[in-house]
Amino acid sequence: MQIRVTRKALSEGLALMERVIPSRSSNPLLTTLKVDVTDAGLTLSGTNLELDLSCFVPAEVRNPQPFIVPAHLFAQVVRNLGGELVELERTGQEITVRASGSDFKLQTGDLGAFPPLRFPDETHLSLDAAELARALGSVRYAASNEAFQAVFRGIKLEHRGDLVRAVASDGYRVALRDFPGSGDGRTLIIPARSADELVRVLKDGQARLTYGPGLLTVTTDRVRMNVKLLDGDFPDYERVIPREIKLQFTVPASVLQDAVSRVAVLADKNANNRVEFLVSGGTVRLTAEGDYGRGHDTLAVEQSGSQPAMSLAFNARHVLDALAPIEGDVQVSLSGSTTPAIFQSGDYQAVLVTLRV
Amino acid sequence: MQIRVTRKALSEGLALMERVIPSRSSNPLLTTLKVDVTDAGLTLSGTNLELDLSCFVPAEVRNPQPFIVPAHLFAQVVRNLGGELVELERTGQEITVRASGSDFKLQTGDLGAFPPLRFPDETHLSLDAAELARALGSVRYAASNEAFQAVFRGIKLEHRGDLVRAVASDGYRVALRDFPGSGDGRTLIIPARSADELVRVLKDGQARLTYGPGLLTVTTDRVRMNVKLLDGDFPDYERVIPREIKLQFTVPASVLQDAVSRVAVLADKNANNRVEFLVSGGTVRLTAEGDYGRGHDTLAVEQSGSQPAMSLAFNARHVLDALAPIEGDVQVSLSGSTTPAIFQSGDYQAVLVTLRV
Numbered sequence: 001m002q003i004r005v006t007r008k009a010l011s012e013g014l015a016l017m018e019r020v021i022p023s024r025s026s027n028p029l030l031t032t033l034k035v036d037v038t039d040a041g042l043t044l045s046g047t048n049l050e051l052d053l054s055c056f057v058p059a060e061v062r063n064p065q066p067f068i069v070p071a072h073l074f075a076q077v078v079r080n081l082g083g084e085l086v087e088l089e090r091t092g093q094e095i096t097v098r099a100s101g102s103d104f105k106l107q108t109g110d111l112g113a114f115p116p117l118r119f120p121d122e123t124h125l126s127l128d129a130a131e132l133a134r135a136l137g138s139v140r141y142a143a144s145n146e147a148f149q150a151v152f153r154g155i156k157l158e159h160r161g162d163l164v165r166a167v168a169s170d171g172y173r174v175a176l177r178d179f180p181g182s183g184d185g186r187t188l189i190i191p192a193r194s195a196d197e198l199v200r201v202l203k204d205g206q207a208r209l210t211y212g213p214g215l216l217t218v219t220t221d222r223v224r225m226n227v228k229l230l231d232g233d234f235p236d237y238e239r240v241i242p243r244e245i246k247l248q249f250t251v252p253a254s255v256l257q258d259a260v261s262r263v264a265v266l267a268d269k270n271a272n273n274r275v276e277f278l279v280s281g282g283t284v285r286l287t288a289e290g291d292y293g294r295g296h297d298t299l300a301v302e303q304s305g306s307q308p309a310m311s312l313a314f315n316a317r318h319v320l321d322a323l324a325p326i327e328g329d330v331q332v333s334l335s336g337s338t339t340p341a342i343f344q345s346g347d348y349q350a351v352l353v354t355l356r357v
Numbered sequence: 358m359q360i361r362v363t364r365k366a367l368s369e370g371l372a373l374m375e376r377v378i379p380s381r382s383s384n385p386l387l388t389t390l391k392v393d394v395t396d397a398g399l400t401l402s403g404t405n406l407e408l409d410l411s412c413f414v415p416a417e418v419r420n421p422q423p424f425i426v427p428a429h430l431f432a433q434v435v436r437n438l439g440g441e442l443v444e445l446e447r448t449g450q451e452i453t454v455r456a457s458g459s460d461f462k463l464q465t466g467d468l469g470a471f472p473p474l475r476f477p478d479e480t481h482l483s484l485d486a487a488e489l490a491r492a493l494g495s496v497r498y499a500a501s502n503e504a505f506q507a508v509f510r511g512i513k514l515e516h517r518g519d520l521v522r523a524v525a526s527d528g529y530r531v532a533l534r535d536f537p538g539s540g541d542g543r544t545l546i547i548p549a550r551s552a553d554e555l556v557r558v559l560k561d562g563q564a565r566l567t568y569g570p571g572l573l574t575v576t577t578d579r580v581r582m583n584v585k586l587l588d589g590d591f592p593d594y595e596r597v598i599p600r601e602i603k604l605q606f607t608v609p610a611s612v613l614q615d616a617v618s619r620v621a622v623l624a625d626k627n628a629n630n631r632v633e634f635l636v637s638g639g640t641v642r643l644t645a646e647g648d649y650g651r652g653h654d655t656l657a658v659e660q661s662g663s664q665p666a667m668s669l670a671f672n673a674r675h676v677l678d679a680l681a682p683i684e685g686d687v688q689v690s691l692s693g694s695t696t697p698a699i700f701q702s703g704d705y706q707a708v709l710v711t712l713r714v
């Protein structure tokens with residue numbers, strides 16, 4: 001077998017695989033990469049048991065044969081090569097990797113032992129890949145990394161008529177983004193870490209979704225991914241979204257971000273990074289206080305609503321997280337000093353609980 | 358007291374201080390910053406007991422008064438401020454920090470308790486600051502971070518007629534760089550970590566050196582630094598520099614670097630990252646071998662010397678370290694398969710032991 005492939009294409013494919021395939025494992029088979037070869041090119045595939053990934057790399061091929069190599073070593077070798085073109089050749093139990101001046105021989109693994117990965121062919125639903133990635137990326141921060149309840153470690157995809165909603169919550173905050181797309185009403189919960197990988201591989205074009213038992217398959221022109229879904233009842237987050245808004249203010253998100261970052265330096269890390277907001281007369285005055293002093297910052301905002309002033313407190317870290325996905329203005333809607341607040345921009349909403357006054 | 362200072366100048370000064378002043382210490386006084394104030398500006402000073410640093414920041418001042426603040430907190434507050442100008446005002450036991458829209462009050466510490474830092478005024482020797490920084494920066498990698506003998510954790514400055522030599526060694530390799538400068542023949546050993554800070558603060562102009570008991574003071578227009586020196590006999594490194602060169606080759610340092618990095622991916626980390634060099638007929642062939650395969654790389658070089666070919670092995674990590682300070686060509690001088698080799702460029706030399714064949 002002989003393969004000629006550009007270093008760039010092969011490196012890019014391997015970089016995707018490297019993020020999924022573990023570099024160490026009690027089961028060494030999981031650290032390997034399977035390369036399926038056809039006349040059109042290479043299909044790289046690997047798994048971390050939560051997520052199976054496969055990625056196509058076009059190449060010139062003679063006498064196609066599949067092989068298995070240590071994933072991270074192969075990726076490092078290819079990344080460091082000189083020149084534009086890489087030649088791969090199978091010689092006995094070794095794969096020879098050749099590029100200008102370099103010549104590597106890597107041992108191959110046992111093809112029969114590699115776990116069988118299957119990617120279904122049918123499509124149940126097709127979504128805009130960039131929109132899906134943006135929605136998952138916008139709400140991901142609100143999923144917990146360590147929550148006791150598994151569903152808090154996931155992002156729920158909900159079908160609501162001609163909209164799809166991505167929503168995540170850790171019990172203290174909710175983040176959601178809606179985007180156009182219609183489905184069959186099924187909802188599913190994607191583990192946040194697998195969502196991170198989806199965000200990374202979804203670029204443009206269509207993402208074709210296939211539902212299997214406890215499994216979601218996402219297919220694009222470049223990659224296919226099986227994601228193990230989370231099981232469980234996602235909390236009724238709509239219950240915490242306040243309906244009766246008493247005061248609203250609008251300000252460029254970056255201005256609020258800078259000001260909160262500024263005073264948060266003094267906020268007490270043992271008291272939830274508490275930052276107080278006093279909204280009145282078209283200004284927001286922020287205050288934080290800690291062991292070494294206190295900080296104030298005053299911002300001009302566009303204020304509206306039935307109540308002329310309100311004072312409330314947030315965890316500064318949560319406010320900064322909520323603002324991060326927003327470009328342009330944020331509209332902050334307050335329902336009271338002790339009830340949740342909404343930070344909104346377009347189809348994106350973050351709902352934050354307030355800290356006790 | 359009132360102070361007006363540009364945010365940029367104050368931030369830059371504080372950034373230097375932050376690297377020296379510990380953020381945590383069993384002695385909380387060490388985490389504070391002293392600010393001495395004159396009509397001309399602020400002199401920031403702090404210490405980590407190995408190194409005292411003081412740094413001048415020009416400012417407009419009324420009613421100068423010294424004060425003490427938590428160093429890292431103050432630096433973080435100033436860094437995050439908006440606008441160009443910062444106002445500082447002393448009010449009772451607090452320092453008020455004001456800038457567009459922000460207003461911070463920081464508690465001040467007890468002036469009397471701050472350790473007295475003294476920077477001598479006389480100058481024993483004046484060196485080009487950039488040359489000194491370059492020499493220290495070029496050889497620093499060869500100093501050990503953890504050697505049993507303290508002198509191996511230092512960089513020796515030697516006066517040799519109208520040259521100054523910076524030299525470091527960890528017993529397996531020697532790095533040295535000469536630069537113009539004359540002194541009174543005294544040699545001194547600077548701890549490598551303090552040398553890192555010297556490299557960071559020395560920019561251009563003259564560095565004025567003052568010798569004290571076990572102490573070196575370095576003064577520039579911007580900063581003053583007391584460095585505690587290491588005591589002990591630096592090894593006779595000249596003994597290991599080979600005199601009789603049998604084969605030499607010259608190649609762009611970056612080409613050799615890339616090739617060694619490439620094959621080093623396969624080198625066995627448990628066998629000193631061994632990379633073999635076979636020099637012959639105007640080429641260097643590099644080979645590394647590990648558990649998963651082996652790699653070769655072949656480079657064209659300019660070869661000279663009495664011996665037509667030589668085979669030897671190095672620790673790839675050490676070769677890459679030795680090449681890092683070199684721009685342009687490296688001349689590699691070999692004395693034999695089992696005796697040290699010299700990697701040289703201009704006034705810089707690295708001497709590496711070979712690994713057993």
